[in-house]
Amino acid sequence: MKQYTQQQILDAFHGATRSELKKVTFPLEFDDVDFSRLEYYGWRDRKMPRRAYIAMEHGDGLVALILNRADAKPSRRAMCAWCRDVELTEEAVMYTAKRGGAQGRRGDTLGTLVCSGFNCSKHARKLPPAYHKGTDLDAIRAEQLAGLRHRVSSFIAEVLSTEDQTAAD
Numbered sequence: 001m002k003q004y005t006q007q008q009i010l011d012a013f014h015g016a017t018r019s020e021l022k023k024v025t026f027p028l029e030f031d032d033v034d035f036s037r038l039e040y041y042g043w044r045d046r047k048m049p050r051r052a053y054i055a056m057e058h059g060d061g062l063v064a065l066i067l068n069r070a071d072a073k074p075s076r077r078a079m080c081a082w083c084r085d086v087e088l089t090e091e092a093v094m095y096t097a098k099r100g101g102a103q104g105r106r107g108d109t110l111g112t113l114v115c116s117g118f119n120c121s122k123h124a125r126k127l128p129p130a131y132h133k134g135t136d137l138d139a140i141r142a143e144q145l146a147g148l149r150h151r152v153s154s155f156i157a158e159v160l161s162t163e164d165q166t167a168a169d
């Protein structure tokens with residue numbers, strides 16, 4: 001990703017009310033975030049424990065969404081649907097986003113299992129624990145990152161797919 005300011009991210013939210021936007025709290029270490037190593041930026045709101053956010057370059061601009069952590073806990077240790085980190089180094093939890101448009105206003109959400117701390121980009125940069133000499137590690141990593149980008153992008157696309165046509169810019 002390119003480097004973004006908090007204001008640029010706030011301007012990129014879809015489906016958020018004015019009061020929801022006012023309550024968005026960024027991490028204290030926001031200035032240290034290296035966006036160049038992120039496929040998407042996700043963070044938890046330190047004042048609202050169940051509230052989280054993601055921002056990603058999508059289409060021709062940045063898109064940010066509000067996520068809510070669901071009550072339901074996966075019965076077994078679950079794999080993150082985005083980075084698919086098989087080592088399960090980070091707990092994956094269910095987050096939901098409000099669907100765009102009228103569906104979302106009726107309370108319709110879309111859920112996904114995601115690393116609770118949104119470190120997917122870091123996990124996707126990991127190399128396989130065992131590999132043969134001559135394995136193209138750069139290619140493996142590039143493939144993992146492309147997969148991550150694709151899966152987060154698909155989630156965002158689905159959330160936005162029901163947006164009102166008039167509200168789409």
Ligand SMILES: [Zn+2]
Pocket residue numbers: 080081082083084085114115119120123
């Ligand atoms: Zn993940």
